[in-house]
Amino acid sequence: MTTNYTGNNRLQGSLPRIGIRPIIDGRRGGIRESLEDVTMEMARATAELLTNNLRHSNGLPVECVIADTCIGGVVEAAMAEEKFARAGVGLTLSVTPSWCYPTETIDTHPYRPKAIWGFNGTERPGAVYLAAAMSAHNQKGLPAFSIYGRDVQDIGDSSITPDVQEKLLQFARAGLAVATMQGKSYLSMGHVSMGIAGCLADESFFQRYLGIRNEYVDMTEFVRRMELGIYDREEFDKALAWTKEHCIEGAEVNPEHLQRSEQQKQGDWETVVKMTLIARDLMIGNPKLAELGFGEEALGRNAIAAGFQGQRAWTDYFPNGDFMEAILTSSFDWNGIREPFMLATENDTLNGVTMLFGHLLTNAAQIFADVRTYWSPDAVKRVTGYELEGAALDGLIHLINSGPAALDATGQMEVDGKPAMKPFWDITSEDAERCLQATRWCPAVDFFRGGGFSTDFTTRGGMPVTMARLNIVAGIGPVLQLAEGYTVELPEEVHDKLDQRSNPTWPTTWFVPRTTGEGLFKDVYTVMNHWGSNHAAVSYGHIGGDLITLASMLRIPVSMHNVPEERVFRPSAWTSFGGMDPVGADYRACQAFGPLYK
Ligand SMILES: C[C@H](O)[C@@H](O)[C@@H](O)C(=O)CO
Numbered sequence: 138m139t140t141n142y143t144g145n146n147r148l149q150g151s152l153p154r155i156g157i158r159p160i161i162d163g164r165r166g167g168i169r170e171s172l173e174d175v176t177m178e179m180a181r182a183t184a185e186l187l188t189n190n191l192r193h194s195n196g197l198p199v200e201c202v203i204a205d206t207c208i209g210g211v212v213e214a215a216m217a218e219e220k221f222a223r224a225g226v227g228l229t230l231s232v233t234p235s236w237c238y239p240t241e242t243i244d245t246h247p248y249r250p251k252a253i254w255g256f257n258g259t260e261r262p263g264a265v266y267l268a269a270a271m272s273a274h275n276q277k278g279l280p281a282f283s284i285y286g287r288d289v290q291d292i293g294d295s296s297i298t299p300d301v302q303e304k305l306l307q308f309a310r311a312g313l314a315v316a317t318m319q320g321k322s323y324l325s326m327g328h329v330s331m332g333i334a335g336c337l338a339d340e341s342f343f344q345r346y347l348g349i350r351n352e353y354v355d356m357t358e359f360v361r362r363m364e365l366g367i368y369d370r371e372e373f374d375k376a377l378a379w380t381k382e383h384c385i386e387g388a389e390v391n392p393e394h395l396q397r398s399e400q401q402k403q404g405d406w407e408t409v410v411k412m413t414l415i416a417r418d419l420m421i422g423n424p425k426l427a428e429l430g431f432g433e434e435a436l437g438r439n440a441i442a443a444g445f446q447g448q449r450a451w452t453d454y455f456p457n458g459d460f461m462e463a464i465l466t467s468s469f470d471w472n473g474i475r476e477p478f479m480l481a482t483e484n485d486t487l488n489g490v491t492m493l494f495g496h497l498l499t500n501a502a503q504i505f506a507d508v509r510t511y512w513s514p515d516a517v518k519r520v521t522g523y524e525l526e527g528a529a530l531d532g533l534i535h536l537i538n539s540g541p542a543a544l545d546a547t548g549q550m551e552v553d554g555k556p557a558m559k560p561f562w563d564i565t566s567e568d569a570e571r572c573l574q575a576t577r578w579c580p581a582v583d584f585f586r587g588g589g590f591s592t593d594f595t596t597r598g599g600m601p602v603t604m605a606r607l608n609i610v611a612g613i614g615p616v617l618q619l620a621e622g623y624t625v626e627l628p629e630e631v632h633d634k635l636d637q638r639s640n641p642t643w644p645t646t647w648f649v650p651r652t653t654g655e656g657l658f659k660d661v662y663t664v665m666n667h668w669g670s671n672h673a674a675v676s677y678g679h680i681g682g683d684l685i686t687l688a689s690m691l692r693i694p695v696s697m698h699n700v701p702e703e704r705v706f707r708p709s710a711w712t713s714f715g716g717m718d719p720v721g722a723d724y725r726a727c728q729a730f731g732p733l734y735k
Pocket residue numbers: 333448483507538539584671
C-alpha cells in the first residue's frame with residue numbers, strides 16, 4: 138500500500154502557519170543592540186522546535202514565520218502583523234529574554250491564539266515583561282498563554298528546557314487545531330437521526346465558536362449520484378475488487394426470514410462501496426467528476442467533518458452507512474494509506490466535532506461509539522462467572538457503535554510494542570492489513586431493513602485513550618467533558634457472553650477510565666452515569682490536557698475531566714476568574730470572554 142498525501146488536503150484555505158514574534162527592549166545605544174542576537178536566536182530555536190515536532194493532520198509540515206525584525210515597539214509590531222497576514226499565520230508565539238513595553242509590543246489580534254515565552258534569566262527582566270504583558274492581555278480582554286521555565290538559565294543559553302518545550306508544543310497543537318477549523322465546513326448528509334439532539338446543527342455554535350460553516354445535502358443525493366454514475370467508475374471497480382479481497386464477511390446472525398440473498402448481498406456490497414466514494418466526494422470534492430462533466434459536484438463542500446444520518450429513512454430501504462463510515466474514518470482504503478475522515482454516525486454533529494478535535498490534536502483516526510453499558514464486577518460475575526481483574530477490577534464501560542468504527546480502533550497497530558492509533562504517515566501496509574484481518578463485515582441486523590455490512594472487531598487492551606464529548610446545554614452553550622483511561626481486553630469467552638447480549642456484529646472497545654475515588658471520577662460507574670450523551674469520541678493517548686487547552690482557546694468550558702493539574706494549561710486570565718476553583722474559573726472566564734469569533 139502506498140502512503141497518499143492527497144487525502145483531505147483538497148480542502149480550501151491555507152494550512153495555518155505559526156507566527157514567531159521576538160520581543161525586545163527598544164532602547165538603542167546599547168541595550169537593544171545587546172539583545173538583538175539572543176532574542177532572535179530564541180525565535181529561531183522556537184521555530185525549529187515546532188517545525189521538528191509538529192505536522193498538519195494531512196501530513197504536511199507545519200511552517201513557522203519569524204518576524205523580519207525584533208519587535209521593540211508598535212511599528213515593528215505592525216510590520217510583523219502585515220507579514221503574518223500575508224503568510225496565513227493562524228497563531229502566534231512571542232518570545233523574549235528581557236523587559237519590553239507590553240502595550241506597544243503584544244499581539245492584539247482579536248481572536249488568533251497567542252502565547253508568550255518569557256525566558257527565565259535574571260540578567261534581564263524577561264519574566265517581568267511576561268507578567269506585565271499578561272496583565273495587558275487580561276486588561277484588554279485578549280487572553281494569552283504564559284510560558285515560563287522553572288529553572289533559571291544563563292543569558293545566551295539558547296536551549297529550550299523540557300518544561301518549556303512541553304508548553305510550547307501543547308499551545309501550538311491546540312492553536313493549530315483552532316486555526317485549521319476556521320473557514321471550513323461541517324456537512325450534514327441528511328438531518329436528525331432518530332431524534333438525537335446532537336444531530337441538530339447549531340449554526341450559532343459552529344460559526345461563533347469554531348468558525349465553521351454548516352452545509353447540508355439530502356441523502357437522496359446518494360441515489361442521484363449512484364443512478365447517474367456521478368462517481369469515478371474506474372475507482373469504483375478498483376474499490377470493489379479491493380473490498381472483495383480485503384473485507385471478510387462475518388457471521389450472519391439474522392433469522393432466516395430476514396436474511397438477504399447472496400445476490401442481494403452482492404448488490405449491497407456494490408452500493409456501500411459507491412456510497413463511500415460519494416460521501417468522500419461530497420465532503421472534499423473530486424476533480425475526476427469534472428472530467429465526467431459534473432463541475433459543481435467536483436467541488437465538494439470543503440467539509441473538514443461531516444455526518445451521515447442513515448437511520449432511519451435511508452436504512453429502512455437502502456444498505457446502511459456502516460462500511461462507508463468505517464472505511465472513511467479509517468486511515469487506509471483501496472488507494473492506500475491516507476488521512477482519515479471525520480464522519481459522524483447518525484449525523485451526531487457534536488460527536489463529529491469531538492472527533493475533529495481529537496483528530497487535529499493527535500493526527501490519528503478517531504473512534505465513534507455509543508456509550509452503551511457499565512458492567513459492574515458483580516454483574517459480570519453473575520452473567521459469566523468471571524471475576525474481573527487488573528485494570529477492569531472496578532468494572533468497565535462497553536463502547537460499541539451501532540455498526541461502524543475506524544479499523545484503526547482494532548488496536549492492531551503498535552507504538553513501542555503496545556496497541557496504538559497512529560498518524561497515517563507512520564502506518565505501514567502491514568498495519569493496515571492486520572486491521573483488516575482483525576475485522577469481520579457482518580450482514581446488518583434487523584434495525585437496518587435495507588441491509589449493509591457492520592464492522593465487527595474488538596479493540597486490543599492496554600491502549601491509553603481519551604473519551605470525550607462536546608455537549609450543548611441551554612443557558613451555558615457548548616460544554617466539553619472527557620475521561621482519560623485505557624482499553625481492556627476480556628477473556629474471549631467472557632467477551633462473547635457480554636457481546637452476545639448486545640449486538641455481536643458491531644465494534645467493541647472495552648474502556649476503563651482512570652478514577653480518583655471522588656467526585657465525578659469516584660468510580661467507573663460514576664463516569665458512565667455522568668456522561669452527557671449517547672455518544673463519545675475516543676482518541677489514542679491521554680490527550681485531556683490538549684483538549685482542555687483547545688477548549689479554553691475556543692471559550693468552551695470543561696465540565697468533567699481527570700487530567701492532573703500539571704497538564705492543565707489555559708490562558709493566564711483564567712487564574713483571575715478564581716484560580717482556587719479551576720472548574721468554576723473556567724466557566725466564568727468562558728462566559729466573560731464569550732465565543733472566540735463572537
Ligand atoms: C441500531 C440502533 O438504532 C442504534 O443506532 C441506536 O441505538 C443508536 O446508536 C443511538 O445512538
